Amino acid sequence: MSITYLEAIREAQEKALRDDPRVYIYGQDVAAFGGAFKATKNLAKEFPGRILDAPISEDAMVGSAIGAAIEGMRPIVEMQFADFSTLAVNQIVNQAATLYWRTQVACPITIRLPSGGNPGSGPFHSQSLESLYAHFPGLVVMTPATVEDAYTMLLEAVDIDDPVIFCEHKYLYNRLKSAELPESGLPCHQARVARLGRDLTIVAYSAMVHEALAAAEQLRKEDIEVEIVDLRCVKPLDVDTVLASVARTARLLCVGESWPWGGVNSEVITSVVTHGFHLLDAPPQRINSKDTPVPFHVGLWGAHKPSTQVIVAAARRLYEW
């Protein structure tokens, strides 16, 4: 038996609904239809009345979840695509993210953002918005890269008293499989060393962890041993784990699918150089998507985002520095 990243997300929601009567799901087409990606498939049948179809009103979807959370519920909001969450930015960053700080009343909502590129998805169904949300105080921004993390982190997201932006990568939905789901996982504020290495640290998250792993396999043939840190959660950021890795390898390459300016990569690199400058034997490097919208055409898209080959080349250059 095997379970996909998408199924893990479904299973986590099922478990959350089963274990906690405060949980409900709100989003467009999530009930009978089971969601645009089927992340809520059959849940409406299993939990009648707890999976609600929303109008095309992202602002009100999040606003209402905040109100319900104030009353002690634990809503999960599904955005149909991460890209549409731009219409709920105000509710997310100003209302949800500040509620506890302003009033001492917690805001335990989880907002699921189907994120990242897929062939042919174009500029408005491909965005990676983790950096937008991570900039604002009060939000937890999760970016699971594995089936296991998709499962345990989503459960943690629902459990946490703060608003969580859960960036699940669409490219991984059906491509990533695991044998089974774990009972428990690392807490979200801890990064994970996804591969041990000696020569170079690659920091990545979400789908890019797999590009980094593929690059590491190629580099192994050249006897370059890459260590990979999977951030898991980009806010708060586990700088300690990154620093510990860089302390071993003395070289840092950051890979992220979001746009370069002020994204996860620049936050990681800045955290490392401000706290661990002396650990580095070479300039830290980053690979991002290009600074344009995400293109539709598959060839353009492939050149727009970081690829295994680009990572390999950058890592090799850094190794040889």
Next chain:
Amino acid sequence: MSITYLEAIREAQEKALRDDPRVYIYGQDVAAFGGAFKATKNLAKEFPGRILDAPISEDAMVGSAIGAAIEGMRPIVEMQFADFSTLAVNQIVNQAATLYWRTQVACPITIRLPSGGNPGSGPFHSQSLESLYAHFPGLVVMTPATVEDAYTMLLEAVDIDDPVIFCEHKYLYNRLKSAELPESGLPCHQARVARLGRDLTIVAYSAMVHEALAAAEQLRKEDIEVEIVDLRCVKPLDVDTVLASVARTARLLCVGESWPWGGVNSEVITSVVTHGFHLLDAPPQRINSKDTPVPFHVGLWGAHKPSTQVIVAAARRLYEW
């Protein structure tokens, strides 16, 4: 005679309206009332029909400006406070910022964001959102620190074929004065060395340039000569000027009023260490506001944002590294 930062903004708009029939202004209370801060004072009288009061509809304000720009106009949109632009994020980052890239039709709109903290303004009238917008491809994000720049950069913003997010600092509005307005200024993609120094580079923008200058004056008494780079525009970012300064001083301290995670500071530091790692003799450092919403109480607010004293202390530490 002297002219304030706010008056410079008004003058620039007056000039733009006078010189270019394609310019008009749209925003809440901008016409007869002259704007919440009086940045459009008397313009409605001077240019009848070209200053339009908008309903409380930030999304439609920006959307309509985009449509007008497509037809060849050069709208200036005034947000009453930068904080309310979160309601127009979708129109700004998805519609305006991508238009040229998608269709080869330019989108020459200017969105004025009265930004930054002022005593007693609290979490929703104090935000500095330059980092939010700079993350997205296609936007020019200006952050003028001087009366002169407020004037020439706003004229340039209107002139430019791309959408410009014009972050004008409310704290400077009436506090900053100059003798007169210049005929012309540096192009926006060039940073400016605001003060020459030998020992340390401070990179700052907007109101923080003045905190940095004050800190530099104090440090001079200790014989520490600080060079100050005023970024002027945070997207695109003039890394060259910063690198050239760091090449002289070998030390970098970045100061910004926005939140730390993924903000201007982290982008500047990352750009410097990826391109000029060898120039640095000490770890680059940053000072931001604290990672919470901006507090209301004046004492809390003062401790939340970077102050001259904090800059002095950090610069001294860095100097002594």
Next chain:
Amino acid sequence: MLDTLNPPKRNVVPPVSREQYIKAFSWMLLARTVEEKLASLWRAGKIAGGVYLGKGQEAVSAAIGILLKSGDIFGPLIRDQAGRLAFGESLVDIFRTHFGSRTGPTRGRDGNVHRGKPRDGYHAMISHLGSLVSVVAGALVARRFKGDTSAIGATTIGDGGTSTGSFHEAINMAAVEKLPLVVVVVNNQYAYSTPNHRQFACNHLVDRAIGYGVEGYTMDGTDLRSCLEVVAYATERARSGHGPQMVVGSCLRLSGHGEHDDGFYVDKNLFHTALGRDCLKVAENYLQEQEWADEALVETWRRNAKQQVEEAVAKAQREPLADPSDETWCPYATQRLAQALLVR
């Protein structure tokens, strides 16, 4: 007086009693007294930031506050001092919030009108207009989940606030969910300096109700009796399962937008129309007409209100202000997260 749009007029609301009227009037009077004090503190430089008054809107607001019951939900906006008090707000909390006291509900982190006790059903607005409507709606969704079928929620919005997308999404969503939500639109003719004709183009904002499939009513916002009647009707309809209710009260803002604003742009003629009446005076006259209270009695109440307010101010002033050294500067509620960050 009961001018309903959708349903036929029905006599579900008992006539306004002396007791209820006087109760509402007292909150109006107290609110006015509070706000006069706030204005003078502001002028004296004792309050940082802005001060926003509900002068001229006390009748609408008091009616809402009074007709909500314990266990109901209230999402007040900037001009709802009367409703806040009627809903149970403590006087001293008002001043604590304006001063930035450590002891206030926001502990100095947010100020003036941005206060509330959300867990008690008393929501704390953010500045972004329209964004509170869906929050109150969501609280009612939660009540439905929890099996609470008796509670309702009410929130207010200005004429300007009706132009926000948030307002539209929220009321539509509440209508789809048939939530017991009462949205009171207070049309005080201006949004900051912007008059109605630059804000919307319909004849009357209540014409929006039909487009959402909710029941809509109008009321004279300067007349406490009208407000008590119509809000009683609307809250009763909401409570008895008829879904969202939209009530539009008309009046005139009798202050500047905030105390920094002299309102020079307001059409002076409006002050001489029915809209420009001061609801507090109208109510006082009505009390005397009905012989429910004479001038002397009102004067006693007024003095009493003043005294309460002075005591509250004095108490707040004796209390410590917010202090940065108390702050951990951590925005998270989750304990293990906050701890992990502090250790780092």
Next chain:
Amino acid sequence: MLDTLNPPKRNVVPPVSREQYIKAFSWMLLARTVEEKLASLWRAGKIAGGVYLGKGQEAVSAAIGILLKSGDIFGPLIRDQAGRLAFGESLVDIFRTHFGSRTGPTRGRDGNVHRGKPRDGYHAMISHLGSLVSVVAGALVARRFKGDTSAIGATTIGDGGTSTGSFHEAINMAAVEKLPLVVVVVNNQYAYSTPNHRQFACNHLVDRAIGYGVEGYTMDGTDLRSCLEVVAYATERARSGHGPQMVVGSCLRLSGHGEHDDGFYVDKNLFHTALGRDCLKVAENYLQEQEWADEALVETWRRNAKQQVEEAVAKAQREPLADPSDETWCPYATQRLAQALLVR
């Protein structure tokens, strides 16, 4: 057929002529033919991403496209293939966009329905529903500035799209500015899988018109004659200075939401109601009833449409696809900015 809400019925629109009807029908037929081809190309794996059809909505869309004049502005949405063609879109551009051709209007950067030539008044939608309405409104603001008093603008929106805050803000703003904007709401009963009763609670979406102070009409979206009449009336009203017009056409989406979707959730009974009629068949019947065209003639048109489409596909397929090596990856239009960045 002319079911107006606000203004009295008036005979301003001349009866639909044979010529106009046939012209509209031809666009409908061509659109249907284009979309059948797109669907088969998609099934064959020749198109990446999604393919979205306007099947069942061609009458509404063609009516809009035909009643706009040169110099007007059109902001089509996903199911507007017929209107796009009638407004002047080139057939080959459709396929270029779906293939990601270098030669297409978006040069492979955006795909499928996200195409347009904004400078020609033909707007290119982004995915975010509702966000195009204010853009079209703004284009009309520009026209007013430029002294163009004859042009109007039209845009469409789905039943689902009416729930967006963007839609609300834009139509309200257009009403305040009294812009010559025609907003055609196509109620095809579903938004993806979501039926009307989970989307809104009013009796009829046209009930929203009064709340915005705009004129509102309904039309039978399955009946080309109804569409031509009502859209003619609305465009005429807009053109003659009566401000924004809201037209609501009812029909049923006769395809899945996209070609990946079989629409299993659609209430099958609807297909047997008047809503479920295929507007193309209804129009063909009408042509024959009126003896404006017989079966053979329609068949000729059909063959002709097929041929045009095949030629366009063939042409597009011969052309080069987008190529990353052509890209400068610079999002800026300002030449000096782009150059400064390239040098860096």
